[in-house]
Amino acid sequence: MFDKILIANRGEIACRVAATARRLGIRTVAVYSDADARSRHVAACDEAYRLGPAPARESYLRGDAILEIALRTGAQAIHPGYGFLSENEQFAQAASERGVVFIGPPAKAIAAMGSKSAAKSLMEKAQVPLVPGYHGDDQDPAYLKGQADAIGYPVLIKASAGGGGKGMRIVAKHAEFDAMLASCKREAKNAFGDDTVLIERYVQRPRHVEIQVFADTHGNFVHLFERDCSVQRRHQKVIEEAPAPGMTAERRRAMGDAAVAAARAVGYVGAGTVEFIVEPDGRFYFMEMNTRLQVEHPVTEMITGQDLVEWQLRVAAGQRLPLLQDELAIHGHSLEARVYAENPDKGFLPSTGQLRYLATPAAAHFTVGAAGGEPAGVRIDSGIREGDAITPFYDPMIAKLITWGRDRAEATARMDQALAEFDVVGPATNVAFLKRLMRSPAFSGADLDTGLIERERELLLPPAATPTPTVLAIAAAAVLSIEDEAAARAAPAGSADPWALRTGWRPCGWQSRPMGFRRGDAQFPVTLSYAGRGYSVQVGDEIVCLSDLAWNPATRRLGGLVGGEAFEARAVLEGETLHLFGPSGPQQLGYAPPLAHAGDDAAEGGNLTAPMPGKVVALLCAQGDRVSRGQPLLVMEAMKMEHTIAAPADGEVTGLPFAVGDQVDEGAQLIGFAPA
Known part of the structure; x- marks a missing residue:
């Protein structure tokens, strides 16, 4: 086993890896940006070193600097977490060449699955079921549009190098294709440096089910069953659970076999996730393979009693898998809710600011082989403490709230109660939304698909109620x-003033x-x-x-x-x-107290302002244009996602203070606008 590892990540995953490493007697090295100098993951590790300024490209994406710190500190291995460099084959290869173990699959496996197009071709050869679509090299817009027409609408445009819901658009009809393609390519270029896309038939009311796979260097492959990740907004997961509701033993076996076949096809080693789209009738198709640990891995840990980070460390050290397929079993049910700093009432826009007050439900850290054979009912994975700030530089996740129960109903009831005890003052959060989601008939009845949130929008996103x-x-x-x-x-000691x-x-x-x-x-x-x-x-x-x-x-x-x-x-x-x-x-x-001056918070009428810090990436109007209500006027990019600013009413554009490429602060006036 290793004596020291470097954790090339931040937040809750860095804290999670540090906790497992400490339990195994492994020393840890943290790296941090200027925004994270006093963060929880820095305190959790034995040593910590600065990478650079807050933007990820100047810190957590600097593979050369991370490798130099690993060598200088004597770290024998690097755990990449997820995001950042976790699926970067060049970084994995560079680490190997410098004699540092990359705790993940071989660079060639990352490369094989890094391109969604190439991965689908590989899976086709391995006889893994695929969604009908086009995943070739010809990226001419007219050709792509022709392919979409041939597949039949609706279609899904997807960034080939993408992930996390970024660079993805659903196109309902022929006339929308050009604009959606341009937006998708632009977002993919900003997020991944690669605007290559693929086109697929958009499956109606699909479920998103993924299989956790593991392989070692001795030729052993297993799957640790499935997770249902169907509850999503903007193609990003909100709730994950294991096992998948309604999964039959026969389908679980078929999906597990397909996932292992996918891993074998690329000579996989370590932890990976094979994601499938599932039709209402049970047919499933390969979507992609994430060559890393997933954000939602805790639900798999809760139902199997296995520490997947420990598995990663043991496999990377050359050991055999701790268990083989027939030794793994499902015990109970687990849910994970992603608690985000975001505003569901504003299209789930991320929210920034200091966590001035944070209170969470009583929870236990995950441990293998918990007392009594059952895991704790509530678990929290977080890299955030009261007083920390959510910045515009990174994902706005506050915590992962995980519950376990003997069945789905018990796990859901515990989640509902835990959410009621999760209090945040500072940035807007999705806690109230998650609580409504838990109580919705569709979720509680396991009527799941990726369109659940949009379909139940009126129930899940009601207008603010008048206080009773x-x-x-x-x-x-x-x-x-x-x-x-x-x-x-404030009272003086011993004061007896009756008026006080x-x-x-x-x-x-x-x-x-x-x-x-x-x-x-x-x-x-x-x-x-x-x-x-x-x-x-x-x-x-x-x-x-x-x-x-x-x-x-x-x-x-x-x-x-x-x-x-x-x-x-x-x-x-x-x-x-x-x-x-x-x-x-x-x-x-x-x-406001009776004598307080509340101030004048009236905003200047007719101006459209930035909902969050970001960058202007497209201007869709010119000064003097007459525009109609709902017409897109400007596109800004924030946290690698695009946000379109539309006209609030019919009127005239009277000013454009910013140009494409300009950075803007939250609340900045983006467009001068005069209502008609």
Whole structure:
């Protein structure tokens, strides 16, 4: 086994590898960019070295610098994690030539599967089922359009070197092809440096099922069963689970055999994932092979009891696979939810900023052979701590929340509860969306396909609800508790001033005070009245009673009775925003103390602004153009994804402050616009 390894990655996967290495007595070396100098993965390793500035191309993609650090520190091997250089055959080859073990497949296997087009040709020879399509070298737009016409619409345009949903477009009809192809090629070039694409028939209501494979240098191959990754937005996975609901033993065997055949065809070594698209009738087709560990590998670990990172390290050290096929079995069911800093209400746009408050459910680290033969019910893999920032330079994942149950229903119930206890103040998150997803009839009934989120959009992305009188009463109780906490800190020791008491006592009775809350432009005035040991809150014509309030400043937990019913919530007041977290999901309400000046937050009318930091990659209009509502005006690229800015109404373009290639900040005015 190795004495020291370098982890050429960041975030939760770097923390995950460091934890397994520590358990095996292996020392670890971290590398970091300027944005990650104080990050969790740096603290998790024994040594750490700077790579360069925050942009990945100047840090985590600098294979030469990473190799130099590995050699200087005496690291015998490099674990690439996923993303960055994990599927870069040149880096794998360079490491091998310098005498450093690349913890992954041979460079030739990465090269064989790195091009989706070449991989499909190889799979065809290995008799692995393929989706009808074109994956040749001729990239002339007219020829590609002709191929799409011959396949029949809808078709899927896919970046040959792509992954993670980037460089992918669904084309519904002939007239849309040219624009979609141009956009796909542009995004692929920015993300992967290669704009080669392939065309496939778009399978209607498909499921995305992948098989985890492993191979060693002694000729042994196994699969560790399947994962269902069908629940996606923008072609990126949101929920993963294992085993796949409704999977028969016969189909599992057939898909496993096909995945192993794919791995054998390229002389594979180490961990890999063979991804399939599955039709409603059960027919499956090879999609691609990821020559690395996957983000969703924890669900496989939970149902098999195997540490896949340990398997990687042992295989890379020349050992045999820890288990063979007939020694592997499925135990229970596991779900993984990707908790992202993103705004589902704005098309899942990534969100940036500091995590000013972070509270997570009680969870256990993954261990092989957990006590009692069952894994912990809740597990969290994360590289983020409270106070860290989500930057525009990397994937905006906050954590992977993983649950296990004896069956799917138990795993889902645990996920629902764990999401209710996952609280974030700072950037927008998808936590409330994930909770609605868990409770949706389609997901709970395992009616899964890659279009589930879009199909259930109205249920999963409802308009913000008007806060109920009960919610407003709890909000008032939270404000009182936070004020009491602040007053207690500020009060002089031994103060007996009756006017400083927070009981609401007055010589002529009990105090009443107005408290105003807001959400967006809507105002929600309430009147709170003190009544000895309790309170009453009037909302319109309704009165809600509060009593037995208990506040824990350390945990931000508030409990008591509201309307005679017990409640528990967590509350954080940041500036003029009150964040409430409870079983019904996170709530945000504007609140300003009576004497505070809330400020004028009215924006200049008619201007279109950047939803996040990024770069302008295309201008689709000119100054003076008359445009119609919904017409695309500008395309910006952020976090390797394209975002189109469209006209909010009929009107005229009055200004274009930025040119193609310009970097823009979040909130920057992109287009001057005058409504008609």
